Amino acid sequence: MTEAPILYSFRRCPYAMRARLAVAVSGVSVELREILLRDKAAAFLETSPSGTVPCLKDGAEVIDESLDVMLWALHHNDPESWLAMPEAGFALIEEADGPFKRALDRTKYHTRYADADPEESRAEAMQFLNNLEDQLGEGWLFGDKPSLADMAILPFVRQFAFIDKTRFDAEAGPNLADWLARFLESDAFANIMPKLPVWQAGDAPTVFCGHIEKSGC
CATH class of the missing domain: 3.40.30.10 (Glutaredoxin)
Incomplete structure (x- = not known):
């Protein structure tokens, strides 16, 4: 066997x-x-x-x-069909894994980084997320169904949001907030x-x- x-x-x-x-x-x-x-x-x-x-x-x-x-x-x-997404999806994952994750870490774990300004880092992370607002108009990053990009990025959005959930909810656009909420409430999660x-x-x-x-x- x-x-x-x-x-x-x-x-x-x-x-x-x-x-x-x-x-x-x-x-x-x-x-x-x-x-x-x-x-x-x-x-x-x-x-x-x-x-x-x-x-x-x-x-x-x-x-x-x-x-x-x-x-x-x-x-x-x-x-x-998570893989049925445009090539831009992989570029978005790369951006999330790179600059966004760097900003997330320097917000959440700022005491570990001598050069970190948590407010500047937070602003960088929110800029990346708010840039997704229009793209999430159909519910997901590439249409009305989740893709690899959604599921590769959302666990990190969750991590960032819960650094200060009240503040995240106040700063996030409606599409961004709904995207995360549906993920957190999903059977998949x-x-x-x-x-x-x-x-x-x-x-x-x-x-x-x-x-x-x-x-x-």
Whole structure:
């Protein structure tokens, strides 16, 4: 019997969230292992070149970048056509992963950066998000259905918004606010967020294929 791919994850990490979103929508069955970032399991460190989540092990193949995990899952199965987006979607993900994430980190974790001005960083992050306002007029970034770009970016929008949710709600345009609210209220988000015990070697597998099953999907 072929062993299921193993996905090392951490519930609250936005990179891990977006990987789980894509695995969930694809329906591909993986063994989900919840990692404690301050005390990483030896098996995880032996697998992940970077020591960061998510990390997917599929036989001899190791995928150590969250966007690559998303693409791995969707290339197996893409029932909601998340990959059916223009090339501009990848450019938008790159901008979100680069300048926007940099500004997010320097807002949320400004004490870690000697050169960080949290107000300037916040303004930079909001500029990126408010630039999406008109593009979200049909509900999603590229029309009336979610795409890879939406699901790759929204976990980071969530992280930024909850730095100061009241302020975010006051500053966000209506399309932006609605986009995030629909994501947070969606079954897709609920299905990837159950709390799991930290994985330890010898534990029975936790199978994940759009929802959590101890015995299998």
